[in-house]
Amino acid sequence: xxxxxxxxxxxxxxxxxxxxxxxxxxxxxxxxxxxxxxxxxxxxxxxxxxxxxxxxxxxxxxxxxxxxxxxxxxxxxxxxxxxxxxxxxxxxxxxxxxxxxxxxxxxxxxxxxxxxxxxxxxxxxxxxxxxxxxxxxxxxxxxxxxxxxxxxxxxxxxxxxxxxxxxxxxxxxxxxxxxxxxxxxxxxxxxxxxxxxxxxxxxxxxxxxxxxxxxxxxxxxxxxxxxxxxxxxxxxxxxxxxxxxxxxxxxxxxxxxxxxxxxxxxxxxxxxxxxxxxxxxxxxxxxxxxxxxxxxxxxxxxxxxxxxxxxxxxxxxxxxxxxxxxxxxxxxxxxxxxxxxxxxxxxxxxxxxxxxxxxxxxxxxxxxxxxxxxxxxxxxxxxxxxxxxxxxxxxxxxxxxxxxxxxxxxxxxxxxxxxxxxxxxxxxxxxxxxxxxxxxxxxxxxxxxxxxxxxxxxxxxxxxxxxxxxxxxxxxxxxxxxxxxxxxxxxxxxxxxxxxxxxxxxxxxxxxxxxxxxxxxxxxxxxxxxxxxxxxxxxxxxxxxxxxxxxxxxxxxxxxxxxxxxxxxxxxxxxxxxxxxxxxxxxxxxxxxxxxxxxxxxxxxxxxxxxxxxxxxxxxxxxxxxxxxxxxxxxxxxxxxxxxxxxxx
Ligand code: C2E
Ligand code: CA
Ligand code: CA
Numbered sequence: 001x002x003x004x005x006x007x008x009x010x011x012x013x014x015x016x017x018x019x020x021x022x023x024x025x026x027x028x029x030x031x032x033x034x035x036x037x038x039x040x041x042x043x044x045x046x047x048x049x050x051x052x053x054x055x056x057x058x059x060x061x062x063x064x065x066x067x068x069x070x071x072x073x074x075x076x077x078x079x080x081x082x083x084x085x086x087x088x089x090x091x092x093x094x095x096x097x098x099x100x101x102x103x104x105x106x107x108x109x110x111x112x113x114x115x116x117x118x119x120x121x122x123x124x125x126x127x128x129x130x131x132x133x134x135x136x137x138x139x140x141x142x143x144x145x146x147x148x149x150x151x152x153x154x155x156x157x158x159x160x161x162x163x164x165x166x167x168x169x170x171x172x173x174x175x176x177x178x179x180x181x182x183x184x185x186x187x188x189x190x191x192x193x194x195x196x197x198x199x200x201x202x203x204x205x206x207x208x209x210x211x212x213x214x215x216x217x218x219x220x221x222x223x224x225x226x227x228x229x230x231x232x233x234x235x236x237x238x239x240x241x242x243x244x245x246x247x248x249x250x251x252x253x254x255x256x257x258x259x260x261x262x263x264x265x266x267x268x269x270x271x272x273x274x275x276x277x278x279x280x281x282x283x284x285x286x287x288x289x290x291x292x293x294x295x296x297x298x299x300x301x302x303x304x305x306x307x308x309x310x311x312x313x314x315x316x317x318x319x320x321x322x323x324x325x326x327x328x329x330x331x332x333x334x335x336x337x338x339x340x341x342x343x344x345x346x347x348x349x350x351x352x353x354x355x356x357x358x359x360x361x362x363x364x365x366x367x368x369x370x371x372x373x374x375x376x377x378x379x380x381x382x383x384x385x386x387x388x389x390x391x392x393x394x395x396x397x398x399x400x401x402x403x404x405x406x407x408x409x410x411x412x413x414x415x416x417x418x419x420x421x422x423x424x425x426x427x428x429x430x431x432x433x434x435x436x437x438x439x440x441x442x443x444x445x446x447x448x449x450x451x452x453x454x455x456x457x458x459x460x461x462x463x464x465x466x467x468x469x470x471x472x473x474x475x476x477x478x479x480x481x482x483x484x485x486x487x488x489x490x491x492x493x494x495x496x497x498x499x500x501x502x503x504x505x506x507x508x509x510x511x512x513x514x515x516x517x518x519x520x521x522x523x524x525x526x527x528x529x530x531x532x533x534x535x536x537x538x539x540x541x542x543x544x545x546x547x548x549x550x551x552x553x554x555x556x557x558x559x560x561x562x563x564x565x566x567x568x569x570x571x572x573x574x575x576x577x578x579x580x581x582x583x584x585x586x587x588x589x590x591x592x593x594x595x596x597x598x599x600x601x602x603x604x605x606x607x608x609x610x611x612x613x614x615x616x617x618x619x620x621x622x623x624x625x626x627x628x629x630x631x632x633x634x635x636x637x638x639x640x641x642x643x644x645x646x647x648x649x
Contacts, residue, residue, distance in 0.1 A: 022171060026179035029058035033183045037190040044079065046194060050162075050187050051082040060164045061144040064089060065152070065187075067160035068096050068110045076106060079160070084142050093134075103131045104138075105149035109161040113153075115181055119146040120169040145169035148177060150184030154192045162187055214286040216265055217272035222348075225285035225293055229344040232297050233337055243304035245294040245365075246333040246351035247275070247311060252290035255326060263322040270319050271328065278314055282307075293348065301336060301367065308332040308365035331355045332365035340368045379435060385421065386432060386441045390448050394420050397452040399469065400618040401627065402589065402611045405603045410628050412468035414504065414611065415453045416618045417445070433474060442476050446483075450490060456621045457501065458494040465625070470502035470532060475509030479516055484523045491527065498528030504555065505531065507539030514545060525550040532589065537573060547584060554581045558592020558612070565597055578605050 032053045040046035047065045054063035062083035069075040076094035095102045096110040105116040121127050121139045139145065144165035151158045162184040166172065172180070212224040220228070229244065236242055249271060256264035268290065275284055275292055283295040294311070296304060311332055318325040333354030341347040354368040389395060399413040419427040436442040453471050460467045477483055491498065503524060510517045510533065525531060533546070536554040546554075556577050563570045574590065581588040590602050593612030602610055616627055 022173060022176045023179065025058050026176045026183075029054055029060075030179055030183050030186075032057040033186055037186055040190055040194060043191055043194045043198075046190050047187070048080040048082070050183075050190075051080045054164055054183075055083045058164075061167050062142055062163075062165045064106075064163045065160060066094065066106050066110075066163065068158065073097065074102070076110075076160075088138055088141065100131050101134060104135055104163075105147045106161045106163045109149035109151045109163075110158050113151050113158050115148065115150045115177060115184075117146070117148045117172045117177060119172065121145055121147065123169065139165070143167060146171040148172045148180065150181050152184060152188040152191065154188050154195070159188065159191065217269055217286050219272055219276070219292070220283060220285040222285060222287040222293075225283065225287060225295065226344050226348065228283050229295055229347065232295065233342075233344060233347075236297070236337065241298070241300045241339070242337045243296040243299040243301075243307075244335050244337070244347050244351045245296065245304065245308055245311070246287070246335075246348070246355050247292040247294065247315075248288075248331045248333075248355050249290035249315070250329045250331060252328075255321075259322055259324070259326075267319055267321045267326060267328070270321065271315060274314060274319075275311065278311060287348075291352075293351065301334075301339075304334045304336065305365065305367070308334055312364055333368065334365060335368040382421075382424075382427070382432060383435050383441075386419075386436055387444070389419055389421070390441070390444050394422065395445075395448055395452075396420055397449065397456060397621050398618040399456075399621050399624055400611060401616045401624070401631070402470075402609050403615050403631075405599070405607055405610050408632070410467070410631060411609060412470065412502065413624060414470045414618075415449060415456075415472070415621075417449050417472075418618075437474055437476055442474050443480055443482075446474065446477050446480075447486065450486065454490040454494045454496065454501070457496050460624075461496055461500065463625075466497075466500070467624075468500045468502050468530070470504050470530075472504045472534065473509070475506070478505065478509060478520045484520065484527070487524065487529070488527055499530065502530040502532060502552075504534040506534040507536050507541050510549070511539050511541055511545075518549060521550055537577060551586065553587035553589055553608075555589040555591050555611075556607075561590045561592040561598065561602075561612070562594055564601060565595070571601075574602070574607075575605050578607050582606070 033050055036046065036049045036053050040049065051063035051065060054060050060083070062081070064081040064084055065079045066076040067079055069077055074095050074097040076096055078089040078094070081089040093101045094104070094107070096107040098111060102108070102111065105118050109116045118127070118135070121132075121136060122145055126132075127136055135147075139147070142165070144167055146169055147163065147165040148171075149161045149163040152160050152162055164180065212221060212227075213219065214221045232242055249268075252264065252267075255267060268286075272284075272286065272292070275294070279294055282297070285293045285295075287293045294307070296307060299307070312330055315328055315330040318327050320326070333351045333356070335341060335347050335351035335354060337347055340350050350368045354366045396418045398416045398418050400416060401410050402412045402414060403409065404411040417429050417433075419429075419432055421427050433442070433445075436445045449471060453469050457467070457469050460469075473483075487501075491501075505517075505521070510521075521531060530553070531549075531551040533541075533549070533551050533554045535557040537557045537560055554577065556574055560570045560573045560577070564574055578588045587608045589609040589611060590598075590607050591611045593599055593602065593610045593614045595614055598612075599610060599614055616631070619627060
């Protein structure tokens with residue numbers, strides 16, 4: 001219970017101190033105190049160690065420190081006590097107020113801001129009065145006869161006091177008090193110093209938080225991501241792999257504009273929370289306005305794709321913002337270390353580049369494929385050239401035959417645009433259509449294709465060929481208010497039969513804004529054209545949505561058709577799509593038919609129409625007649641067309 005410092009008079013330390021006299025014991029205490037000060041890293045520890053030094057090195061009976069509370073009762077809070085009875089220092093009645101219990105050396109030193117010395121406490125009549133009863137009692141119980149207390153001044157204010165007591169009734173002469181006063185000042189200096197350090201560290205932590213974290217979501221920012229990424233790369237031992245996912249929420253600026261910035265902020269916070277829930281151990285950062293990045297240590301391509309898929313699904317769920325259910329879409333770009341980049345900066349840029357490969361309003365993931373970055377310069381150059389290409393006749397219309405599987409007759413063709421670049425050669429539409437969409441040149445491009453296609457069908461019709469031609473429309477064409485009128489105008493000027501023009505729209509284009517898509521499709525359908533859902537199976541359209549659309553046919557995406565022979569899953573998908581399409585009263589076209597085996601398989605499954613390299617590659621429209629003249633499934637020779645010249649230019 002009681003912790004009294006025990007220094008029997010015979011102990012070595014006490015003897016040394018006694019031999020040297022009171023000034024020297026104060027000096028010894030001062031220098032030991034300075035060493036304590038230098039070592040201190042924590043305020044409580046410093047105060048306690050200083051008291052210990054005073055008792056152990058100085059041989060004083062008790063050393064204690066109290067802080068002054070600024071409450072109504074002006075309580076004294078004992079911070080440390082070495083040598084005194086714990087019970088006495090725990091008592092609640094200690095105060096620095098000018099009351100009966102405030103007449104201790106400690107209370108008086110704090111009140112007055114001056115050192116206070118009490119000698120001969122037990123015998124001096126000055127301490128005989130009732131005001132000093134508790135002091136005398138304390139001195140008796142703790143075995144001291146004299147006491148002193150020094151105010152502890154921190155930043156100009158008395159924070160508390162350092163109190164010492166000695167067994168000898170006449171301790172603390174002027175020289176000793178001067179030295180001990182210095183000790184108290186050193187202690188106060190040490191406390192102030194540590195407190196500044198704490199403030200400094202807190203300030204540094206705030207600065208670090210601002211420099212490394214995003215204030216809106218509380219997530220790490222790009223700077224921290226780059227640092228962590230660089231560290232993870234350095235720590236990843238060969239052949240260690242890590243993946244970086246770049247997530248971009250599309251249509252965010254629209255949401256911001258329509259609902260206001262605070263709703264936009266709320267949306268971002270909710271998305272961040274949702275992502276954080278899924279991210280678990282992985283580092284999630286906010287790296288742009290509506291862009292996030294996820295660092296997956298020890299993840300290869302397969303794991304990264306799994307996570308990306310999961311995130312796409314997760315963010316596909318609507319978010320409630322300002323009382324509305326907001327539909328968000330997210331594109332995810334994936335880049336792997338060390339496959340795609342050897343430094344953090346490049347890896348981040350490549351994951352970002354990958355997400356931009358996916359085109360506008362895309363929901364899904366894209367793995368970085370080498371060359372995108374050099375491709376970026378090429379992309380910019382091509383974007384600039386595209387306008388000129390349309391005006392200067394660098395585009396050509398190719399077409400690819402479609403054959404009815406039951407009758408084996410050619411039942412139409414698909415129009416596919418080509419760009420013969422004067423310097424870069426033939427450029428595939430897979431490359432320049434997304435560019436046209438991003439550069440805002442898709443409308444003039446579609447207009448060019450529409451005119452070329454109508455002209456071609458008109459030409460074929462005049463020559464007696466009833467050969468429907470399918471035109472591909474981009475997602476953005478669906479939101480072009482002039483499209484339907486232009487098509488109507490082309491029917492009027494060319495006079496061709498309505499059934500000879502078809503339109504193909506990818507499933508994902510139809511899903512960008514299903515309500516708008518339905519409106520445009522309905523108006524197109526009213527013109528009497530046929531409508532196809534292209535790349536069927538790659539989007540996320542539901543059966544009930546498909547049922548509402550005024551479409552005539554679905555085209556099973558080639559990614560299911562091509563591997564049919566070797567892949568059981570693909571076969572199941574193709575078979576069930578054919579059944580599904582027929583149940584909905586739709587024709588089913590298979591694209592990407594590359595072999596005779598697949599042709600037979602599709603025929604057996606009841607598929608209506610086939611298109612693909614096995615039947616014929618896309619060819620300039622002028623060569624189509626020649627190709628068709630040589631067509632039979634058994635004797636198909638797409639690479640060696642029969643020598644029949646076309647009647648059209
Ligand atoms: P799509 O509409 O899915 O067209 C089919 C693509 O698959 C064509 O590529 C075609 O050449 C290719 N293909 C056909 N059969 C086979 C086959 O058996 N095996 C393989 N491996 N591929 C086959 P292309 O001509 O490069 O066109 C690519 C995409 O560009 C088209 O995909 C379409 O989305 C777009 N596109 C083409 N022309 C136009 C156009 O005039 N307007 C718009 N908006 N998009 C177009
Ligand atoms: Ca197509
Ligand atoms: Ca297709």
